[in-house]
Amino acid sequence: MVMTDRYTNAEWAVQIAETQKNVVAKLEPRAVPKLNSREFAQTIDHTLLKLDATATQIDALCSEARIEGFKSVCVRLPFVARCVSNLKGSPVVVACVVGFHEGTQDSHSKFREAQAAVTAGASELDIVLNHAILTSVSPPPGSHQSVPSDATTASITASNTASNSRPFSSKALAIEGPYSDLSSSAASSLLGSSAAPPTPNYSAIYTELASLRSLCPAPTTLKLILETAALTPSQILAAATLAAAANFDFIKTSTGFAGRGATLDDVVLMTAAANYLSTQQPSGGGSPVRRRRMQVKASGGVRSLEDAVRMLEAGATRLGTSSGLWIMQEARRVVKERELSPEEKARAERPGGGVTRLYTDNSVDGY
Numbered sequence: 001m002v003m004t005d006r007y008t009n010a011e012w013a014v015q016i017a018e019t020q021k022n023v024v025a026k027l028e029p030r031a032v033p034k035l036n037s038r039e040f041a042q043t044i045d046h047t048l049l050k051l052d053a054t055a056t057q058i059d060a061l062c063s064e065a066r067i068e069g070f071k072s073v074c075v076r077l078p079f080v081a082r083c084v085s086n087l088k089g090s091p092v093v094v095a096c097v098v099g100f101h102e103g104t105q106d107s108h109s110k111f112r113e114a115q116a117a118v119t120a121g122a123s124e125l126d127i128v129l130n131h132a133i134l135t136s137v138s139p140p141p142g143s144h145q146s147v148p149s150d151a152t153t154a155s156i157t158a159s160n161t162a163s164n165s166r167p168f169s170s171k172a173l174a175i176e177g178p179y180s181d182l183s184s185s186a187a188s189s190l191l192g193s194s195a196a197p198p199t200p201n202y203s204a205i206y207t208e209l210a211s212l213r214s215l216c217p218a219p220t221t222l223k224l225i226l227e228t229a230a231l232t233p234s235q236i237l238a239a240a241t242l243a244a245a246a247n248f249d250f251i252k253t254s255t256g257f258a259g260r261g262a263t264l265d266d267v268v269l270m271t272a273a274a275n276y277l278s279t280q281q282p283s284g285g286g287s288p289v290r291r292r293r294m295q296v297k298a299s300g301g302v303r304s305l306e307d308a309v310r311m312l313e314a315g316a317t318r319l320g321t322s323s324g325l326w327i328m329q330e331a332r333r334v335v336k337e338r339e340l341s342p343e344e345k346a347r348a349e350r351p352g353g354g355v356t357r358l359y360t361d362n363s364v365d366g367y
């Protein structure tokens with residue numbers, strides 16, 4: 001079943017231009033669940049997506065998720081049924097990726113994959129946006145961030161790490177609004193114009209997303225992977241607008257397989273977009289009910305407790321990571337260290353004392 005579009009492409013351009021004009025990305029650090037709490041573990045989708053994953057590794061992934069109390073295991077379709085069986089009777093759910101990792105597959109193949117995953121017992125689907133459609137119209141010179149080749153990924157990951165670990169400050173935000181590639185008035189004028197609008201095929205994206213939602217209704221959780229490394233901030237806002245219109249539950253940063261992973265800037269911008277879009281009525285006489293607020297999932301390159309805490313502070317409520325065990329181990333170590341008396345701490349910090357000090361700055365809330 002393929003949904004028909006609600007709007008013309010020019011009408012989508014107007015709505016998207018409104019989002020691009022109104023969203024203001026601001027760092028407003030959020031409280032992070034206590035590190036040794038169930039709530040903290042529940043932010044993690046314990047992820048194994050490499051193509052050569054074995055059944056034994058998948059079984060271990062499920063046991064680890066059960067023991068740590070993670071929210072889900074996130075796997076590819078061939079392993080969904082196995083995970084569902086492994087996790088029977090536990091609260092850990094199974095998430096399956098769809099269109100992974102390129103996102104450019106034919107819509108019908110995504111529909112089949114999504115339906116097969118739900119039939120096999122997946123409760124959450126992490127679907128890759130067809131970002132090639134979104135980037136098919138050139139943005140203004142200098143603003144496009146193409147997905148880098150593997151050869152450049154290492155240096156980008158290094159600069160990503162540097163940018164993610166800078167201190168929180170509104171001045172530190174690298175992305176500055178307004179985010180429009182196309183002004184609202186230019187978009188509006190397209191409505192009365194017979195010329196083909198110089199916009200991406202938003203309708204094609206919306207149709208794919210709305211069809212997926214209709215094929216996989218709630219309570220299946222739908223997350224849209226934007227692959228933010230491939231997008232400009234304005235394109236991220238366009239994708240968020242279409243995801244909200246199609247009633248997706250999450251927007252997610254990255255596959256972890258193409259270019260850099262999640263950055264704080266991505267997460268702050270996506271959080272601001274989710275907030276803004278939740279206050280907007282669907283136009284064109286839609287339901288008077290306020291839209292549900294989409295959540296934000298940070299994924300790709302979330303490797304340490306510090307990464308995890310920063311992404312949660314920036315507004316993510318879910319983390320997709322293959323480093324969940326290490327993050328939990330660090331969390332336990334930090335909590336243990338805090339519980340020591342000053343004398344015990346001093347003793348432990350002596351060489352060979354047994355406790356590794358991870359942080360020198362305890363000023364961040366929630367640590």
Ligand SMILES: O=C[C@H](O)COP(=O)(O)O
Pocket residue numbers: 047049074254255256257261299300301302320321322323
């Ligand atoms: O969606 C999750 C990512 O594929 C995980 O990426 P990661 O291996 O960099 O943690």
